[in-house]
Amino acid sequence: MIxxxxxxxxxxxxxxxxxxxxxxxFGGYLIAGAIDKYVYVTANxxxxxxxxxxxxxxxxxxxxxxxxHPIIRESLKEMKLKTPQIExxxxxxxxxxxxxxxxxxxxxxxxxxxxxxxxxxxxxxxLAQLACKIEIENLAEPIxxxxxxxASYGGVNEFVFNEDGTVKVSPLNISTETLHNLEDNLLLxxxxxxxxxxxxxxxxxxxxxEMNESMLENLHFTKDLGYRSRDALVANDPxxxxxxxxxxxxxxxxxxSGMSNDFIDDVYKRALKAGAVGGKLVGAGGGGFLxxxxxxxxxxxxxLARFNLEEVRFKFDFEGTKVILS
Numbered sequence: 001m002i003x004x005x006x007x008x009x010x011x012x013x014x015x016x017x018x019x020x021x022x023x024x025x026f027g028g029y030l031i032a033g034a035i036d037k038y039v040y041v042t043a044n045x046x047x048x049x050x051x052x053x054x055x056x057x058x059x060x061x062x063x064x065x066x067x068x069h070p071i072i073r074e075s076l077k078e079m080k081l082k083t084p085q086i087e088x089x090x091x092x093x094x095x096x097x098x099x100x101x102x103x104x105x106x107x108x109x110x111x112x113x114x115x116x117x118x119x120x121x122x123x124x125x126x127l128a129q130l131a132c133k134i135e136i137e138n139l140a141e142p143i144x145x146x147x148x149x150x151a152s153y154g155g156v157n158e159f160v161f162n163e164d165g166t167v168k169v170s171p172l173n174i175s176t177e178t179l180h181n182l183e184d185n186l187l188l189x190x191x192x193x194x195x196x197x198x199x200x201x202x203x204x205x206x207x208x209x210e211m212n213e214s215m216l217e218n219l220h221f222t223k224d225l226g227y228r229s230r231d232a233l234v235a236n237d238p239x240x241x242x243x244x245x246x247x248x249x250x251x252x253x254x255x256x257s258g259m260s261n262d263f264i265d266d267v268y269k270r271a272l273k274a275g276a277v278g279g280k281l282v283g284a285g286g287g288g289f290l291x292x293x294x295x296x297x298x299x300x301x302x303x304l305a306r307f308n309l310e311e312v313r314f315k316f317d318f319e320g321t322k323v324i325l326s
Contacts, residue, residue: 001044002116003325006109007034007317008093008100009150010188010282010291012233012241013248014226016255018144018161019201020136021208022219028161029226031172031233032146033182034154034317037093039102041109043117044087051076054089071103074134075110079118086117094312097194099283104147107131108321116323124320128152128167142202154320156182158230174233181238183316185293187300189309191264193287203256214254221251239277242293246278252285259285267307274303 014030022028046052051067053059059068064084067073072088088110096102108131115122122130131148135141145167149159153169156179160168207215225248232240249268253259260268264281271279271292279292289312294300301311 001042001325002113002323003040003042004109004113004116004321004323005038005040006105006112006151006321007154007319008037008039008102008105009034009147010100010186010314011146012156013229013244014223015146015283016144016204016252017219017223017226018146018159019142019205019208020144020165021205022216023161024163024165025208026216026220026223027163028144029159029223030146030161031156031158031226031230032150033156034150034320035100035314036317037100037312037314038317039090039092039105039109041088041090041106041113043113045085045117046087049083049085051084052087054087070139071107071134072110074138075107075114078111078130078134079114081118088113095194097288098190099281099285099288101147101151101283103135103141103143104131105151105321107134108148108151112321112323116326124152125169127321142205144201152321155318156316158226172230172233175236178233178236178238179316182233183314185238185242185295185297187292187294187297188282188312188314189267189290189292189304190312191267191281191287191290191309193264195287203258218251218255222248225251238293239295242277242279244278245280245291245293246272249278249280252280256285261286264290267304267309270303270306271300275299 009032012031012033017028050062064076094100108127111130128149132145156172158170158172225244229241229244275296276292276294282289282291
């Protein structure tokens with residue numbers, strides 16, 4: 001049996017500018033961090049021919065074209081298997097559709113385990129490119145590239161999305177003190193709302209392609225916030241980074257009516273009154289995880305406990321997608 005794991009992620013600034021509908025015209029930029037919450041995928045060769053899958057559903061089929069799970073089907077197609085004889089299963093630390101990039105993490109873990117199973121090497125850049133090809137090109141999902149790249153590489157990185165589709169990945173030049181400060185003072189709370197990001201992102205996609213002035217101005221501003229967030233962290237000023245998170249969230253909400261709701265708005269207002277410097281919904285919006293930067297962490301935890309929100313504590317992951325058993 002082979003087991004691969006791929007980290008989930010938090011966006012730290014510039015999110016949304018990694019969609020092709022934007023970066024192909026203007027170039028994109030964002031910073032993101034991989035965290036120590038993972039998607040795990042296993043692969044094993046059963047005694048009988050066929051494809052056996054265990055995820056939220058169970059499948060047992062003989063042909064790749066008959067696989068119902070779209071990412072697994074397209075990944076197996078990319079392997080160009082003649083006689084499939086494989087068993088694949090998946091499990092995750094965090095539920096899917098919660099804004100932490102689980103789809104990209106699943107795809108990279110799956111591709112890593114398949115390449116290892118069939119004795120093929122794949123490096124982080126090639127892994128991220130292939131995962132993007134499967135999700136964005138083959139399956140036409142209205143998503144960006146950050147999830148696949150941060151999952152493949154791990155770490156806390158800045159990403160430049162060039163107009164020709166290439167991606168430049170660089171470790172964010174921050175001190176150990178700043179890194180530990182972020183791990184200590186960034187708090188994640190699950191809203192209890194799981195959602196598909198497709199509708200929100202499709203709206204952004206279509207407006208960007210139509211050159212909607214309001215949407216483009218919003219994304220230009222968001223990209224600039226990504227640079228400003230980078231500068232604050234490099235300057236060892238995480239409190240300023242927290243203020244920028246709040247600025248980011250206020251602009252992010254204006255992209256779509258489905259970005260927030262009354263419950264999330266109420267929680268956010270209470271959090272700011274309870275000492276959070278700033279915060280935002282992680283991911284496309286509509287639900288998932290609220291992330292806050294707070295110096296007075298215990299006061300914030302007490303306040304949000306009134307809403308019965310579960311906190312997920314984390315550290316950053318610097319290993320990226322890897323095989324942990326073979």
